[in-house]
Amino acid sequence: MTTTVVIVGAGPTGLTLACGLARQGVAVRVLERAAAHATGSRGKTLNPRSLEILADLGLADGLAAVGRTHLPFRKYFDSAFVNETEPFAGARPSATTPYPASRWLQQPQLEQLLRERLADLGVTVELGAELVDVRQDAHGAEAVLADGRRIPAAYVVACDGGRSTVRKLLGIPFVGDGDPEPMMVCGDVEVEGLEPDAWHQWFGPQGAFMLCPFEGSTRWQLQASPETDAEGRTVPPSLESFQRLAARHTGREDLRLSDATWLSTWRINVRMAERYREGRVLLAGDCAHVHPTAGGLGMNTGIQDAWNLAWKLGYVVRGLAAPALLDTYQEERLPIAAWTLDVTSSGMAAVVKGIETPGIGVEAGGVGDFTGLSLGYGWSSLAGGGATDALKPGDRAPDAPCPGPDGAPGRLFEQFAGDHFTLLAFGPGARPALAGLPDHVRPVALDDPDGEARRAYGITGEALVLVRPDNHLALVAPATAPEQVRSYLEYLERLGA
Structure with a gap:
């Protein structure tokens, strides 16, 4: 081929x-x-x-x-334990968001x-x-x-x-x-003497030293402010350097590191x-x-x-x-x-x-939306017309319950999966627009008996919602205006002409 x-x-x-x-x-x-x-x-x-x-x-x-999806951050200052937090402690899947927490x-x-x-x-x-x-x-x-x-x-x-x-x-x-000076040294190590139930973070006047465990693995990721020699030069990362940094930041002589691999110096x-x-x-x-x-x-x-x-x-x-x-x-x-x-x-x-x-x-x-769920393309030339009470073209299309024709449980994300556009028809008056679509557009008639999809999409009446292959809204149209959907698809074919 x-x-x-x-x-x-x-x-x-x-x-x-x-x-x-x-x-x-x-x-x-x-x-x-x-x-x-x-x-x-x-x-x-x-x-x-x-x-x-x-x-x-x-x-x-x-x-x-x-x-793992839940990883506590165990924090120390000048070698003493201070507190423990868990960024996604209360995160649970919802009707619109099946993955509410990051995975480590x-x-x-x-x-x-x-x-x-x-x-x-x-x-x-x-x-x-x-x-x-x-x-x-x-x-x-x-x-x-x-x-x-x-x-x-x-x-x-x-x-x-x-x-x-x-x-x-x-x-x-x-x-x-970029910063010409190294900010962090990194490596993968084995750790003895530390519980792998949290990301351990030692901060203090000497800088930072962090050990992050991985579920199902004996390996930890080490990140630390670099060691310097008597002349103030950065010491290249090594097991010996890592061990000295561990003792300096944690104040513990029983914490033993071994088998250091993937040694790296990281700069901003x-x-x-x-x-x-x-x-x-x-x-x-x-x-x-x-x-x-x-x-x-x-x-x-x-x-x-x-x-x-x-x-x-x-x-x-x-x-x-x-x-x-x-x-x-x-x-x-x-x-x-x-x-x-x-x-x-x-x-x-x-x-x-x-x-x-x-x-x-x-x-x-964490000074911004690090989930990625709020990021969209509202400024894009691909953002078609219309909007709802909750969404506008370019926004991420949320998940929601979407029962199949036989009433079997299903999800909108299951309908979106693949490389096609998806046309959602909210209400009986929108369903005629689902006929005669091109092969790369999947028709979905939403029964939505509990109204969860309507709430997720901000739909109060009957409407057509076209979702892009990357699961962002392309356009929102009245149920009686299927020609807007056809015009959008034709626009892609003649774009730039």
Whole structure:
């Protein structure tokens, strides 16, 4: 099968995009420069919006079997216990939100689940495939590898991280700044003498030292202010350095660390690509934006980039939408990246300030909506007409009960799952509009006997609600105006013409 899309990078962003394209039948290849899959814990939080996306891709059961949704933050100051908090202590699933809390897990666990899903769709990640050049013209693109192979494709998507080779080859400015001094050292370790029932956070005049456990694993993620030598130079991360830091911050000699792996020094960078598209090449994830770790938004923002791009790129190559639809990817996601840089910078500043305040922990960085559930695209050219008492086009479409034709229990998210638009018909007067729809639009007649869907969507009478493949509202129309739905779909086909 001729390659249609080449994806450079096999982290969460690239794998999510690959799954979203492959299940549409798009011929995709995923290139990974490394010779083996990464094993370090790295990103460790999936927020509720990312969990909805991954469930749509078929990963709900796999994710439920790994990680945890409730993780207490146990805080110490100058080695003494101060307090314990749990950010999602009262979070419970609701009619509109099946995933009210973040899930804590190791990034390799997520990547393995995504690779398995991708394999089910007939695609395997190609390891040791280093891209050294990308070429394009009006008719297609070409990925050139270090071993001399050339892979022609219709599009190339760069998901190759903050030091992106593709972004540099394209000459796209990575605008922003960074702190030249290291702020944190990181690593995965074994820990003896500490209960793995909480994220332990030691703050104080000497800085920060944190140990986060992982459910079902003996590994902990260590993050700490770096050790310095007599000349004030940063000591490279090592087991010996980690052990000295542990004794200094915790005041405990019985806390023993061992088997240190994935040693890393982390610096603050706040940068964003000036543009997300250069002809037939697009950027996603850390390749397009990097920011402080406050709120754990890095992996999540990349997954949500991929979710936005997957349906649009799939629709373009399948002939369901005009190529100009790809311009709406930057239109919608670049402002989200700008917001992310702002809110994580503010959050990191709050955490740094709180290091010298007893009882303050990493939740001080939660200065915005880190669930992702309130983020939408109300400014987008894809936001059609109409609105309800609760929602407007561009908003995330909430879940709600949706009984099947036989009355069997069901959910709206089950109807949304896939790469189609969904047309919701509220009330008998709206149902005639469900006839004669294109194959990529799923008709759903809502009986809604308890009125929960109406409350979730702010519908008081009869109405039509068109939901995009990425589960954001496209438009709201009167029950008697199905032509508005047809006009919207035709608009996608002639976009940019």
